[in-house]
Amino acid sequence: MTRHQSTGCPVGSRVAAAIGLRPVLAVIVAATLTFAQAPTEKARSVLMSSDPPDAAFAAASGPTANADVQPLQKPTDDLVNEPALPSGPHEVQNRVRKLDLPISIEKILGIRKQGGGPKAAFLTSGRKSGQGRAISCNVVLNNTAVSASPLSLVDAAPNLVPFFNNGPVFGLPGTIEGDFWHRTQLIGDPNCKRSDLARRGLFIDLYATSAYQDVTSGGLKTGNSFVQNTQLSINLDTARAGLWPGGLFHFTVQSRYGSSPDNTFTAGSFAPEYTGLELPGPLFWHDTLPSEYSLIQAVSKKFNFILGKINGLFIADQTLFGDRFRYYFANSNLNKNPIYNNFFKTTTLAAVGVWTTTPWLTIAGGVHDPHTQPNTLAANAFHNGEVNLYVEAIFTYTAGSLPGQIVPAFNWANEPKIDLESPFGHLSPAQIPQAVDVLLGNDSTAGLPTNFKKSSFFALSNVSQYLFVKEEDPSVIVEKLRTGQPLRGIGVFGRLGHGGPEALNTVNRHASVALIARGLLGSRQYDSFGMGFYYNGISRNLRNSIGQLTDGTTVKNENGIEIFYDLAITPAINVNAGYQHIWNPLVASVAVKQNHADLFLARLNLVW
Structure with missing residues:
Protein backbone atom coordinates (compact mmCIF):
# COMPACT_ATOMS: atom_id res chain seq x y z
CA MET A 1 0.00 0.00 0.00
CA THR A 2 1.31 3.38 -0.95
CA ARG A 3 1.92 5.58 2.05
CA HIS A 4 0.91 9.20 2.00
CA GLN A 5 0.02 11.69 4.63
CA SER A 6 -3.63 12.42 5.22
CA THR A 7 -4.71 15.96 5.73
CA GLY A 8 -6.91 17.86 8.07
CA CYS A 9 -6.97 17.98 11.86
CA PRO A 10 -10.30 19.29 13.19
CA VAL A 11 -10.69 20.45 16.76
CA GLY A 12 -12.87 17.44 17.53
CA SER A 13 -10.06 15.19 16.41
CA ARG A 14 -7.65 16.70 18.91
CA VAL A 15 -10.19 16.25 21.67
CA ALA A 16 -10.68 12.59 20.77
CA ALA A 17 -6.96 11.98 20.80
CA ALA A 18 -6.56 13.66 24.16
CA ILE A 19 -9.02 11.26 25.76
CA GLY A 20 -6.42 8.54 25.92
CA LEU A 21 -3.33 10.68 26.42
CA ARG A 22 -3.95 12.59 29.62
CA PRO A 23 -4.54 9.68 32.03
CA VAL A 24 -1.35 7.86 31.03
CA LEU A 25 1.08 9.26 33.61
CA ALA A 26 -1.45 9.13 36.41
CA VAL A 27 -2.27 5.51 35.67
CA ILE A 28 1.38 4.46 35.56
CA VAL A 29 2.01 6.09 38.95
CA ALA A 30 -1.07 4.41 40.38
CA ALA A 31 0.06 1.08 39.00
CA THR A 32 3.42 1.42 40.69
CA LEU A 33 1.85 2.23 44.04
CA THR A 34 -0.86 -0.43 43.88
CA PHE A 35 0.74 -3.30 41.99
CA ALA A 36 -0.20 -5.81 44.67
CA GLN A 37 -3.90 -5.09 44.14
CA ALA A 38 -5.14 -8.12 42.21
CA PRO A 39 -8.24 -7.76 40.08
CA THR A 40 -10.76 -10.49 40.60
CA GLU A 41 -13.87 -11.75 38.93
CA LYS A 42 -15.59 -12.14 42.28
CA ALA A 43 -16.69 -8.52 42.25
CA ARG A 44 -20.34 -7.80 41.64
CA SER A 45 -21.75 -8.39 38.20
CA VAL A 46 -24.13 -5.74 36.95
CA LEU A 47 -25.37 -7.16 33.69
CA MET A 48 -25.15 -10.87 33.16
CA SER A 49 -27.49 -13.34 31.56
CA SER A 50 -29.80 -15.05 34.04
CA ASP A 51 -30.76 -17.82 31.65
CA PRO A 52 -29.79 -21.36 32.70
CA PRO A 53 -26.08 -21.86 32.04
CA ASP A 54 -26.64 -25.26 30.45
CA ALA A 55 -28.86 -23.79 27.77
CA ALA A 56 -26.00 -23.39 25.37
CA PHE A 57 -26.22 -21.92 21.92
CA ALA A 58 -24.57 -22.75 18.67
CA ALA A 59 -22.13 -20.08 17.72
CA ALA A 60 -18.73 -19.74 16.27
CA SER A 61 -17.43 -19.21 19.76
CA GLY A 62 -19.64 -21.86 21.31
CA PRO A 63 -18.34 -25.40 20.88
CA THR A 64 -20.43 -28.53 20.64
CA ALA A 65 -20.74 -30.96 23.48
CA ASN A 66 -18.41 -33.62 22.11
CA ALA A 67 -15.67 -34.27 19.64
CA ASP A 68 -18.11 -35.73 17.13
CA VAL A 69 -19.54 -32.26 16.54
CA GLN A 70 -23.06 -32.80 17.82
CA PRO A 71 -25.27 -29.70 17.98
CA LEU A 72 -25.87 -27.96 21.27
CA GLN A 73 -29.45 -26.98 20.56
CA LYS A 74 -32.41 -27.40 18.30
CA PRO A 75 -33.67 -24.63 16.04
CA THR A 76 -36.81 -22.87 17.13
CA ASP A 77 -39.48 -21.08 15.18
CA ASP A 78 -38.86 -18.68 12.35
CA LEU A 79 -38.16 -15.09 13.28
CA VAL A 80 -40.38 -13.66 10.58
CA ASN A 81 -43.44 -15.18 12.27
CA GLU A 82 -42.70 -13.42 15.54
CA PRO A 83 -45.08 -10.53 16.29
CA ALA A 84 -43.56 -7.58 18.07
CA LEU A 85 -45.00 -5.98 21.15
CA PRO A 86 -45.56 -2.25 20.84
CA SER A 87 -43.71 -0.22 23.39
CA GLY A 88 -43.35 3.41 24.15
CA PRO A 89 -40.06 5.23 24.36
CA HIS A 90 -39.94 4.81 28.13
CA GLU A 91 -40.89 1.14 28.31
CA VAL A 92 -38.33 -1.55 28.89
CA GLN A 93 -38.26 -4.33 26.30
CA ASN A 94 -38.82 -7.93 27.31
CA ARG A 95 -36.23 -10.60 26.95
CA VAL A 96 -36.83 -12.17 23.60
CA ARG A 97 -36.94 -15.54 22.01
CA LYS A 98 -33.57 -17.17 21.57
CA LEU A 99 -33.85 -18.19 17.92
CA ASP A 100 -31.38 -20.18 15.89
CA LEU A 101 -30.08 -16.96 14.41
CA PRO A 102 -27.05 -17.06 12.12
CA ILE A 103 -23.61 -16.70 13.57
CA SER A 104 -22.05 -13.79 11.79
CA ILE A 105 -18.68 -13.80 10.16
CA GLU A 106 -16.59 -15.35 12.91
CA LYS A 107 -18.06 -15.52 16.36
CA ILE A 108 -20.93 -13.15 16.36
CA LEU A 109 -24.38 -14.66 16.27
CA GLY A 110 -25.72 -17.65 18.12
CA ILE A 111 -28.93 -18.56 19.92
CA ARG A 112 -29.83 -20.92 22.70
CA LYS A 113 -33.18 -22.51 23.37
CA GLN A 114 -34.93 -21.53 26.59
CA GLY A 115 -37.04 -23.91 28.60
CA GLY A 116 -39.42 -21.18 29.72
CA GLY A 117 -40.19 -17.58 29.20
CA PRO A 118 -37.57 -14.93 28.71
CA LYS A 119 -35.68 -13.81 31.75
CA ALA A 120 -34.03 -10.59 32.75
CA ALA A 121 -30.45 -10.10 31.68
CA PHE A 122 -29.84 -7.86 34.65
CA LEU A 123 -28.87 -9.32 37.99
CA THR A 124 -29.27 -7.28 41.12
CA SER A 125 -26.09 -5.49 42.03
CA GLY A 126 -26.55 -3.02 44.77
CA ARG A 127 -24.16 -0.17 45.36
CA LYS A 128 -24.02 2.48 48.00
CA SER A 129 -25.13 6.00 47.42
CA GLY A 130 -23.65 8.96 49.18
CA GLN A 131 -26.27 8.50 51.89
CA GLY A 132 -25.34 4.86 52.38
CA ARG A 133 -28.46 3.45 50.70
CA ALA A 134 -28.18 0.57 48.27
CA ILE A 135 -29.09 1.67 44.77
CA SER A 136 -29.88 -0.90 42.09
CA CYS A 137 -29.07 -0.04 38.50
CA ASN A 138 -31.09 -3.01 37.27
CA VAL A 139 -34.62 -3.41 36.04
CA VAL A 140 -36.80 -6.44 36.82
CA LEU A 141 -38.43 -7.47 33.58
CA ASN A 142 -41.73 -9.28 33.38
CA ASN A 143 -42.10 -12.74 31.92
CA THR A 144 -44.37 -12.05 28.98
CA ALA A 145 -44.67 -15.11 26.76
CA VAL A 146 -41.80 -15.59 24.37
CA SER A 147 -44.05 -15.63 21.31
CA ALA A 148 -45.17 -12.09 22.09
CA SER A 149 -41.66 -10.66 22.44
CA PRO A 150 -39.71 -8.92 19.70
CA LEU A 151 -36.26 -10.27 18.86
CA SER A 152 -33.33 -8.36 20.31
CA LEU A 153 -30.00 -9.36 18.79
CA VAL A 154 -28.19 -8.23 21.92
CA ASP A 155 -30.33 -10.54 24.06
CA ALA A 156 -30.23 -13.41 21.59
CA ALA A 157 -26.53 -13.14 20.74
CA PRO A 158 -24.67 -11.24 23.47
CA ASN A 159 -21.31 -11.94 21.81
CA LEU A 160 -22.31 -9.92 18.74
CA VAL A 161 -21.41 -6.45 19.98
CA PRO A 162 -18.06 -7.39 21.60
CA PHE A 163 -17.16 -9.09 18.32
CA PHE A 164 -17.78 -5.97 16.23
CA ASN A 165 -16.18 -3.72 18.86
CA ASN A 166 -13.19 -6.02 19.26
CA GLY A 167 -13.41 -5.33 22.98
CA PRO A 168 -15.55 -5.59 26.13
CA VAL A 169 -18.95 -3.87 26.15
CA PHE A 170 -20.62 -2.26 29.15
CA GLY A 171 -24.06 -3.67 29.86
CA LEU A 172 -23.42 -7.17 28.53
CA PRO A 173 -22.37 -10.37 30.32
CA GLY A 174 -18.91 -9.91 31.79
CA THR A 175 -19.58 -6.37 32.96
CA ILE A 176 -18.37 -6.01 36.55
CA GLU A 177 -19.49 -3.17 38.79
CA GLY A 178 -17.72 -2.26 41.98
CA ASP A 179 -14.99 0.06 43.16
CA PHE A 180 -12.21 1.42 40.95
CA TRP A 181 -10.05 -1.69 41.35
CA HIS A 182 -12.68 -4.21 40.33
CA ARG A 183 -14.99 -2.71 37.71
CA THR A 184 -14.49 -3.49 34.05
CA GLN A 185 -15.00 0.10 32.85
CA LEU A 186 -13.18 3.07 34.33
CA ILE A 187 -16.20 5.33 34.69
CA GLY A 188 -18.54 2.55 35.75
CA ASP A 189 -22.23 3.46 35.73
CA PRO A 190 -22.72 7.00 37.08
CA ASN A 191 -26.20 7.38 38.55
CA CYS A 192 -27.32 4.28 36.64
CA LYS A 193 -27.46 6.30 33.41
CA ARG A 194 -25.32 3.90 31.44
CA SER A 195 -27.28 0.78 32.37
CA ASP A 196 -30.49 2.66 31.61
CA LEU A 197 -29.19 3.38 28.10
CA ALA A 198 -28.26 -0.29 27.70
CA ARG A 199 -31.76 -1.39 28.65
CA ARG A 200 -33.05 0.93 25.94
CA GLY A 201 -30.70 -0.63 23.41
CA LEU A 202 -27.89 1.94 23.34
CA PHE A 203 -24.34 0.80 24.08
CA ILE A 204 -21.54 3.37 24.12
CA ASP A 205 -17.96 2.21 24.66
CA LEU A 206 -14.63 4.00 24.46
CA TYR A 207 -11.21 2.33 24.20
CA ALA A 208 -7.90 4.19 24.39
CA THR A 209 -4.58 2.50 23.65
CA SER A 210 -1.24 4.27 24.01
CA ALA A 211 1.73 2.50 22.42
CA TYR A 212 5.45 3.20 22.80
CA GLN A 213 7.71 1.48 20.28
CA ASP A 214 11.51 1.29 20.25
CA VAL A 215 13.42 -0.33 17.38
CA THR A 216 16.74 -1.07 19.04
CA SER A 217 18.59 -2.59 16.08
CA GLY A 218 18.10 -3.28 12.39
CA GLY A 219 14.90 -2.36 10.59
CA LEU A 220 14.56 0.72 8.41
CA LYS A 221 15.96 2.82 11.25
CA THR A 222 16.37 2.64 14.99
CA GLY A 223 14.61 4.92 17.43
CA ASN A 224 11.38 5.25 19.36
CA SER A 225 7.89 6.46 18.52
CA PHE A 226 4.51 6.95 20.16
CA VAL A 227 1.03 6.17 18.85
CA GLN A 228 -2.33 6.94 20.44
CA ASN A 229 -5.33 4.95 19.20
CA THR A 230 -8.81 5.86 20.40
CA GLN A 231 -11.97 4.00 19.42
CA LEU A 232 -15.54 5.11 20.11
CA SER A 233 -18.16 2.46 19.33
CA ILE A 234 -21.91 3.01 19.47
CA ASN A 235 -24.37 0.16 19.01
CA LEU A 236 -28.17 0.45 18.88
CA ASP A 237 -30.35 -2.61 19.29
CA THR A 238 -33.52 -1.80 17.36
CA ALA A 239 -35.75 -4.14 19.38
CA ARG A 240 -34.68 -2.78 22.75
CA ALA A 241 -35.12 0.72 21.35
CA GLY A 242 -38.70 -0.11 20.33
CA LEU A 243 -38.08 0.26 16.59
CA TRP A 244 -38.26 -3.16 14.93
CA PRO A 245 -37.12 -6.70 15.79
CA GLY A 246 -33.85 -8.30 14.83
CA GLY A 247 -31.77 -5.23 13.98
CA LEU A 248 -28.53 -3.74 15.24
CA PHE A 249 -26.82 -0.55 14.09
CA HIS A 250 -23.05 -0.50 14.59
CA PHE A 251 -21.07 2.74 14.37
CA THR A 252 -17.38 3.24 15.17
CA VAL A 253 -15.05 6.24 15.11
CA GLN A 254 -11.31 5.49 15.00
CA SER A 255 -8.49 7.94 15.60
CA ARG A 256 -4.71 7.72 15.52
CA TYR A 257 -2.31 10.44 16.63
CA GLY A 258 1.35 10.61 17.43
CA SER A 259 4.40 9.80 15.34
CA SER A 260 4.21 9.86 11.54
CA PRO A 261 4.28 6.72 9.34
CA ASP A 262 7.94 7.42 8.55
CA ASN A 263 8.70 7.07 12.27
CA THR A 264 6.34 4.20 13.10
CA PHE A 265 6.61 1.65 10.26
CA THR A 266 10.29 1.38 11.09
CA ALA A 267 10.70 -2.38 11.48
CA GLY A 268 10.51 -2.57 7.69
CA SER A 269 8.38 -5.73 7.60
CA PHE A 270 5.70 -6.55 5.03
CA ALA A 271 2.85 -6.17 7.54
CA PRO A 272 3.01 -3.65 10.42
CA GLU A 273 4.80 -4.62 13.61
CA TYR A 274 1.91 -3.02 15.52
CA THR A 275 -1.71 -3.64 14.49
CA GLY A 276 -2.77 -0.23 15.80
CA LEU A 277 -0.89 1.33 12.87
CA GLU A 278 -3.62 0.01 10.57
CA LEU A 279 -6.33 2.05 12.30
CA PRO A 280 -8.20 3.95 11.00
CA ILE A 296 -26.94 -6.24 11.05
CA GLN A 297 -30.43 -7.61 10.45
CA ALA A 298 -31.91 -11.04 11.15
CA VAL A 299 -34.52 -12.10 8.60
CA SER A 300 -35.16 -15.71 9.65
CA LYS A 301 -34.09 -18.34 12.12
CA LYS A 302 -31.11 -19.29 9.94
CA PHE A 303 -30.24 -16.21 7.91
CA ASN A 304 -29.17 -12.63 8.51
CA PHE A 305 -27.31 -9.99 6.57
CA ILE A 306 -24.74 -7.27 7.22
CA LEU A 307 -24.84 -4.15 5.09
CA GLY A 308 -22.51 -1.15 5.28
CA LYS A 309 -18.88 -0.29 5.94
CA ILE A 310 -17.19 -2.91 8.10
CA ASN A 311 -13.71 -3.41 9.55
CA GLY A 312 -12.13 -6.52 8.09
CA LEU A 313 -9.32 -6.29 10.61
CA PHE A 314 -11.81 -7.14 13.38
CA ILE A 315 -14.14 -9.47 11.48
CA ALA A 316 -12.45 -11.64 8.85
CA ASP A 317 -10.03 -14.48 9.65
CA GLN A 318 -10.58 -14.26 13.40
CA THR A 319 -9.54 -16.96 15.82
CA LEU A 320 -11.51 -18.32 18.78
CA PHE A 321 -9.24 -16.44 21.21
CA GLY A 322 -6.29 -14.05 21.15
CA ASP A 323 -7.85 -11.80 18.50
CA ARG A 324 -7.78 -8.45 20.36
CA PHE A 325 -4.60 -6.53 19.60
CA ARG A 326 -4.98 -4.29 22.64
CA TYR A 327 -4.50 -7.22 25.02
CA TYR A 328 -2.57 -9.86 23.14
CA PHE A 329 -0.17 -9.89 20.18
CA ALA A 330 0.82 -6.55 18.68
CA ASN A 331 2.27 -7.80 15.38
CA SER A 332 -0.21 -7.71 12.54
CA ASN A 333 0.97 -11.11 11.26
CA LEU A 334 -0.34 -12.71 14.47
CA ASN A 335 -3.71 -10.93 14.29
CA LYS A 336 -4.55 -11.42 10.61
CA ASN A 337 -3.22 -13.46 7.72
CA PRO A 338 -1.10 -10.90 5.78
CA ILE A 339 -2.27 -12.32 2.44
CA TYR A 340 -5.63 -10.74 3.27
CA ASN A 341 -3.89 -7.35 3.07
CA ASN A 342 -3.04 -7.97 -0.60
CA PHE A 343 -6.77 -7.73 -1.37
CA PHE A 344 -8.47 -5.59 1.29
CA LYS A 345 -7.95 -2.25 2.95
CA THR A 346 -8.72 -1.88 6.66
CA THR A 347 -12.37 -1.01 5.98
CA THR A 348 -14.62 -2.22 3.19
CA LEU A 349 -18.12 -1.51 1.95
CA ALA A 350 -19.85 -4.85 1.99
CA ALA A 351 -23.08 -6.79 1.63
CA VAL A 352 -22.74 -10.05 3.54
CA GLY A 353 -25.17 -12.91 4.02
CA VAL A 354 -24.77 -15.33 6.92
CA TRP A 355 -26.36 -18.77 6.93
CA THR A 356 -26.38 -21.04 9.96
CA THR A 357 -26.74 -24.51 8.52
CA THR A 358 -26.35 -26.29 11.87
CA PRO A 359 -25.38 -25.13 15.36
CA TRP A 360 -21.78 -26.16 14.60
CA LEU A 361 -21.46 -24.82 11.04
CA THR A 362 -22.00 -21.32 9.74
CA ILE A 363 -21.28 -20.02 6.24
CA ALA A 364 -20.82 -16.32 5.51
CA GLY A 365 -20.24 -14.77 2.12
CA GLY A 366 -20.64 -11.51 0.29
CA VAL A 367 -19.45 -8.78 -2.01
CA HIS A 368 -16.77 -6.35 -0.81
CA ASP A 369 -15.39 -3.15 -2.30
CA PRO A 370 -11.57 -3.17 -2.68
CA HIS A 371 -11.28 0.64 -2.75
CA THR A 372 -12.98 1.68 0.51
CA GLN A 373 -11.13 4.25 2.61
CA PRO A 374 -12.07 5.33 6.15
CA ASN A 375 -12.22 9.01 5.15
CA THR A 376 -14.82 8.62 2.38
CA LEU A 377 -18.39 7.43 2.19
CA ALA A 378 -18.31 5.55 -1.12
CA ALA A 379 -15.67 7.22 -3.30
CA ASN A 380 -14.64 4.90 -6.15
CA ALA A 381 -16.80 2.16 -4.68
CA PHE A 382 -16.78 -0.89 -6.97
CA HIS A 383 -14.93 1.17 -9.59
CA ASN A 384 -15.06 -0.49 -13.02
CA GLY A 385 -16.96 -3.38 -11.48
CA GLU A 386 -14.02 -4.38 -9.28
CA VAL A 387 -15.00 -6.56 -6.32
CA ASN A 388 -13.82 -9.02 -3.72
CA LEU A 389 -16.05 -12.10 -3.44
CA TYR A 390 -15.35 -13.51 0.01
CA VAL A 391 -16.75 -16.65 1.65
CA GLU A 392 -15.92 -18.14 5.01
CA ALA A 393 -17.06 -21.16 7.02
CA ILE A 394 -16.94 -21.53 10.80
CA PHE A 395 -16.76 -25.03 12.30
CA THR A 396 -16.98 -25.32 16.10
CA TYR A 397 -16.30 -28.46 18.11
CA THR A 398 -14.90 -29.79 21.35
CA ALA A 399 -11.98 -32.17 21.76
CA GLY A 400 -12.96 -33.95 24.94
CA SER A 401 -14.27 -30.99 26.89
CA LEU A 402 -11.91 -28.43 25.32
CA PRO A 403 -13.35 -25.93 22.82
CA GLY A 404 -11.95 -25.62 19.32
CA GLN A 405 -12.70 -23.87 16.05
CA ILE A 406 -11.69 -24.15 12.36
CA VAL A 407 -12.26 -21.28 9.92
CA PRO A 408 -11.44 -21.76 6.22
CA ALA A 409 -11.93 -18.82 3.84
CA PHE A 410 -11.70 -18.13 0.10
CA ASN A 411 -11.64 -14.86 -1.85
CA TRP A 412 -11.64 -14.03 -5.56
CA ALA A 413 -10.86 -10.54 -6.87
CA ASN A 414 -10.83 -8.84 -10.26
CA GLU A 415 -9.05 -5.68 -9.14
CA PRO A 416 -5.95 -5.07 -11.31
CA LYS A 417 -2.70 -5.81 -9.49
CA ILE A 418 0.90 -5.21 -10.54
CA ASP A 419 2.29 -8.08 -12.58
CA LEU A 420 5.32 -8.94 -10.45
CA GLU A 421 6.74 -11.17 -13.18
CA SER A 422 7.06 -8.20 -15.56
CA PRO A 423 6.04 -5.15 -13.52
CA PHE A 424 7.24 -2.30 -15.75
CA GLY A 425 8.00 -1.29 -19.27
CA HIS A 426 11.19 0.58 -20.09
CA LEU A 427 12.44 2.60 -17.11
CA SER A 428 14.92 5.44 -17.08
CA PRO A 429 17.63 5.34 -14.38
CA ALA A 430 15.82 8.13 -12.54
CA GLN A 431 12.63 6.03 -12.35
CA ILE A 432 14.22 2.92 -10.86
CA PRO A 433 14.14 4.03 -7.18
CA GLN A 434 10.44 4.82 -7.49
CA ALA A 435 9.83 1.48 -9.19
CA VAL A 436 11.49 -0.37 -6.32
CA ASP A 437 9.39 1.55 -3.79
CA VAL A 438 6.27 0.63 -5.76
CA LEU A 439 7.12 -3.06 -5.53
CA LEU A 440 7.63 -2.66 -1.77
CA GLY A 441 4.29 -0.87 -1.39
CA ASN A 442 5.81 2.48 -0.46
CA ASP A 443 4.99 4.62 -3.49
CA SER A 444 2.40 5.12 -6.22
CA THR A 445 2.73 4.03 -9.84
CA ALA A 446 2.15 7.57 -11.12
CA GLY A 447 4.44 8.30 -14.05
CA LEU A 448 5.69 4.73 -14.41
CA PRO A 449 4.92 2.37 -17.33
CA THR A 450 3.29 -0.24 -15.09
CA ASN A 451 1.87 -3.60 -16.17
CA PHE A 452 -1.24 -4.92 -14.45
CA LYS A 453 -3.18 -8.16 -14.45
CA LYS A 454 -6.62 -9.07 -13.15
CA SER A 455 -8.09 -12.14 -11.47
CA SER A 456 -6.44 -13.30 -8.27
CA PHE A 457 -7.49 -15.31 -5.24
CA PHE A 458 -6.52 -16.50 -1.79
CA ALA A 459 -7.34 -19.53 0.35
CA LEU A 460 -6.86 -19.13 4.10
CA SER A 461 -7.57 -21.14 7.21
CA ASN A 462 -7.12 -20.72 10.93
CA VAL A 463 -7.42 -23.28 13.72
CA SER A 464 -7.88 -22.55 17.44
CA GLN A 465 -7.74 -25.13 20.21
CA TYR A 466 -7.79 -24.80 23.98
CA LEU A 467 -5.27 -27.11 25.64
CA PHE A 468 -6.34 -26.42 29.21
CA VAL A 469 -9.23 -24.50 30.75
CA LYS A 470 -9.06 -23.28 34.33
CA GLU A 471 -12.75 -22.41 34.78
CA GLU A 472 -13.98 -24.45 37.74
CA ASP A 473 -17.58 -24.86 36.58
CA PRO A 474 -18.11 -26.34 33.08
CA SER A 475 -21.23 -24.22 32.68
CA VAL A 476 -19.02 -21.13 32.97
CA ILE A 477 -17.13 -22.24 29.85
CA VAL A 478 -20.31 -22.43 27.81
CA GLU A 479 -21.60 -19.13 29.17
CA LYS A 480 -18.36 -17.25 28.52
CA LEU A 481 -18.06 -18.56 24.97
CA ARG A 482 -21.71 -17.75 24.35
CA THR A 483 -21.25 -14.19 25.49
CA GLY A 484 -17.87 -13.47 23.90
CA GLN A 485 -15.77 -13.48 27.08
CA PRO A 486 -12.24 -14.92 27.04
CA LEU A 487 -11.67 -18.09 29.03
CA ARG A 488 -9.01 -18.64 31.65
CA GLY A 489 -6.60 -21.27 30.43
CA ILE A 490 -4.06 -22.11 27.74
CA GLY A 491 -4.71 -22.33 24.03
CA VAL A 492 -2.90 -22.52 20.71
CA PHE A 493 -3.94 -21.13 17.34
CA GLY A 494 -2.41 -21.17 13.88
CA ARG A 495 -2.96 -19.75 10.41
CA LEU A 496 -2.16 -20.98 6.90
CA GLY A 497 -2.62 -19.16 3.62
CA HIS A 498 -1.92 -19.26 -0.10
CA GLY A 499 -2.36 -16.39 -2.57
CA GLY A 500 -2.46 -16.94 -6.31
CA PRO A 501 -1.24 -16.45 -8.87
CA GLU A 502 2.24 -15.90 -7.49
CA ALA A 503 2.82 -13.03 -9.92
CA LEU A 504 0.02 -10.99 -8.26
CA ASN A 505 0.80 -11.60 -4.57
CA THR A 506 3.82 -10.12 -2.81
CA VAL A 507 3.40 -12.67 -0.02
CA ASN A 508 1.92 -15.81 -1.53
CA ARG A 509 2.48 -18.22 1.39
CA HIS A 510 1.92 -17.69 5.09
CA ALA A 511 2.04 -19.78 8.25
CA SER A 512 1.89 -18.78 11.90
CA VAL A 513 1.42 -20.43 15.28
CA ALA A 514 0.92 -18.90 18.72
CA LEU A 515 0.41 -19.97 22.32
CA ILE A 516 -1.64 -17.86 24.74
CA ALA A 517 -2.28 -18.28 28.47
CA ARG A 518 -4.76 -16.19 30.43
CA GLY A 519 -5.74 -16.01 34.09
CA LEU A 520 -3.70 -18.97 35.29
CA LEU A 521 -3.28 -17.48 38.77
CA GLY A 522 -6.32 -16.95 40.92
CA SER A 523 -5.00 -13.57 41.99
CA ARG A 524 -4.23 -12.49 38.38
CA GLN A 525 -7.35 -13.57 36.52
CA TYR A 526 -7.11 -10.82 33.90
CA ASP A 527 -3.39 -11.23 33.11
CA SER A 528 -2.22 -12.99 29.96
CA PHE A 529 1.00 -13.86 28.19
CA GLY A 530 1.88 -15.39 24.86
CA MET A 531 4.49 -16.25 22.29
CA GLY A 532 4.07 -16.56 18.54
CA PHE A 533 5.99 -17.25 15.33
CA TYR A 534 5.13 -16.36 11.73
CA TYR A 535 6.52 -17.12 8.26
CA ASN A 536 5.86 -15.07 5.11
CA GLY A 537 6.86 -16.63 1.79
CA ILE A 538 7.86 -13.88 -0.66
CA SER A 539 6.85 -14.30 -4.29
CA ARG A 540 9.69 -15.53 -6.51
CA ASN A 541 8.49 -13.12 -9.19
CA LEU A 542 8.95 -10.21 -6.79
CA ARG A 543 12.40 -11.46 -5.79
CA ASN A 544 13.51 -11.66 -9.43
CA SER A 545 12.13 -8.22 -10.32
CA ILE A 546 13.81 -6.53 -7.35
CA GLY A 547 17.06 -8.31 -8.13
CA GLN A 548 16.97 -6.98 -11.69
CA LEU A 549 16.20 -3.41 -10.60
CA THR A 550 18.81 -3.28 -7.81
CA ASP A 551 21.77 -5.07 -9.36
CA GLY A 552 21.28 -8.35 -7.56
CA THR A 553 19.71 -7.58 -4.17
CA THR A 554 18.70 -10.89 -2.60
CA VAL A 555 15.23 -11.01 -1.07
CA LYS A 556 14.58 -13.78 1.46
CA ASN A 557 11.44 -15.05 3.12
CA GLU A 558 10.41 -13.09 6.21
CA ASN A 559 10.04 -14.64 9.67
CA GLY A 560 9.27 -13.19 13.06
CA ILE A 561 8.60 -13.97 16.71
CA GLU A 562 6.79 -12.06 19.44
CA ILE A 563 6.47 -12.58 23.18
CA PHE A 564 4.34 -10.44 25.49
CA TYR A 565 2.94 -10.15 29.00
CA ASP A 566 -0.28 -8.26 29.63
CA LEU A 567 -0.64 -7.02 33.22
CA ALA A 568 -4.09 -6.03 34.43
CA ILE A 569 -3.75 -3.20 36.93
CA THR A 570 -7.54 -3.32 37.11
CA PRO A 571 -9.96 -5.07 34.74
CA ALA A 572 -10.24 -1.73 32.92
CA ILE A 573 -6.52 -0.85 32.83
CA ASN A 574 -3.91 -3.06 31.20
CA VAL A 575 -0.19 -2.57 30.62
CA ASN A 576 1.33 -4.79 27.95
CA ALA A 577 5.07 -5.25 27.37
CA GLY A 578 6.40 -7.20 24.40
CA TYR A 579 9.49 -8.00 22.36
CA GLN A 580 9.75 -8.86 18.65
CA HIS A 581 12.57 -10.16 16.48
CA ILE A 582 12.07 -10.19 12.71
CA TRP A 583 14.36 -12.01 10.29
CA ASN A 584 14.74 -10.55 6.80
CA PRO A 585 12.06 -7.83 7.04
CA LEU A 586 11.06 -7.33 3.40
CA VAL A 587 11.23 -3.55 3.09
CA ALA A 588 14.30 -3.09 5.30
CA SER A 589 16.24 -5.85 3.53
CA VAL A 590 15.81 -4.09 0.18
CA ALA A 591 15.86 -0.43 1.20
CA VAL A 592 18.72 -0.44 3.72
CA LYS A 593 20.14 -3.97 3.42
CA GLN A 594 19.16 -4.93 6.99
CA ASN A 595 18.56 -8.62 7.65
CA HIS A 596 16.76 -8.23 10.98
CA ALA A 597 14.85 -5.94 13.30
CA ASP A 598 14.64 -5.97 17.11
CA LEU A 599 11.99 -3.94 18.84
CA PHE A 600 10.25 -3.48 22.16
CA LEU A 601 6.65 -2.37 22.45
CA ALA A 602 4.74 -1.16 25.51
CA ARG A 603 0.98 -0.54 25.49
CA LEU A 604 -1.38 1.05 27.97
CA ASN A 605 -5.02 0.16 27.38
CA LEU A 606 -7.95 1.94 29.05
CA VAL A 607 -11.58 0.84 28.77
CA TRP A 608 -13.95 3.65 29.61
Missing part, protein backbone atom coordinates in the same frame (compact mmCIF):
# COMPACT_ATOMS: atom_id res chain seq x y z
CA GLY A 281 -5.94 3.23 8.00
CA PRO A 282 -2.16 2.86 7.63
CA LEU A 283 -1.79 6.35 6.18
CA PHE A 284 -4.26 8.19 8.41
CA TRP A 285 -1.99 9.02 11.31
CA HIS A 286 -3.41 12.35 12.45
CA ASP A 287 -7.13 11.82 11.94
CA THR A 288 -10.41 11.01 13.63
CA LEU A 289 -12.69 9.23 11.17
CA PRO A 290 -16.08 7.44 11.17
CA SER A 291 -14.59 4.20 9.93
CA GLU A 292 -17.50 1.77 10.41
CA TYR A 293 -21.26 2.05 10.02
CA SER A 294 -23.39 -0.97 9.31
CA LEU A 295 -26.74 -2.64 9.89
